[in-house]
Amino acid sequence: MRTALLVAAALALPTAAIAAPAPVTGRWLTLEGKAIVEIAPCGAQLCGRIVKVLKPRPGGPAVDANNPDPAKRRQPIEGLSILTGFAPKGDRWGGRIYDPESGRTYRSELSVAGNTLKVKGCFGPFCKTQDWTRLR
Numbered sequence: 001m002r003t004a005l006l007v008a009a010a011l012a013l014p015t016a017a018i019a020a021p022a023p024v025t026g027r028w029l030t031l032e033g034k035a036i037v038e039i040a041p042c043g044a045q046l047c048g049r050i051v052k053v054l055k056p057r058p059g060g061p062a063v064d065a066n067n068p069d070p071a072k073r074r075q076p077i078e079g080l081s082i083l084t085g086f087a088p089k090g091d092r093w094g095g096r097i098y099d100p101e102s103g104r105t106y107r108s109e110l111s112v113a114g115n116t117l118k119v120k121g122c123f124g125p126f127c128k129t130q131d132w133t134r135l136r
Contacts, residue, residue: 020088020091021088021089021090021091021092021093021110021111021112022091022111022112023112024039024046024086024093024110024111024112024117025039025040025041025046026038026039026134026135027039027051027134027135028048028117028132028133028134028135029054029132029133029134029135030130030132031130031131031132032055033054033055034053034054034055035050035052035053035054035055035077036050036051036052036054036135037049037050037051037082037083037132038051039083039086039110042084044087045084045085045086045087045095046083046086046087046093046095047081047083047084047085047086048081048082048083048086049079049080049081049082049083050077050078050079050080050082050100051078051079052078053077053078056077057101061076062076062077062078063075063076063077064076064077064080064100064103066100066101066102066103067100067103068103068104077100080098080100081098082097082098082099082100083095083096083097083098083108083110084096084097084098086108086110089109091111092109092110092111093109093110093111094107094108094109095108095110096108097119097121099121104123106121106122106123107121107122107123108120108121108122109122115133115134116131116132116133116134117131117132117133117134118130118131119131119132
């Protein structure tokens with residue numbers, strides 16, 4: 001009986017290691033090279049903020065003009081937290097993503113494939129994925 005328990009425990013260890021999500025911390029270039037987002041720990045979770053706007057939208061300063069809170073519409077995009085509450089969720093990271101272009105927040109998942117961060121945002125059953133590139 002004891003041997004069977006040890007074998008079962010040994011077989012379970014590799015499975016648990018495989019299920020852990022790959023690290024996503026660091027700096028990432030967003031879709032179409034619009035901005036650089038830095039993902040780092042914030043408490044027990046991971047968060048991401050825009051550290052540099054590379055392609056501001058035409059016609060005005062890079063501010064959070066579409067924020068649903070009117071008091072926040074003049075805050076700069078640089079420094080804006082857009083990824084919040086990310087924690088391990090199987091082999092991915094689960095949390096929320098804020099889109100300053102629409103002013104909406106979505107359920108989100110992050111996963112890594114080589115030097116590509118797959119950023120998935122979902123509203124109800126509808127999801128869209130962007131590929132971000134790791135910066136060195």
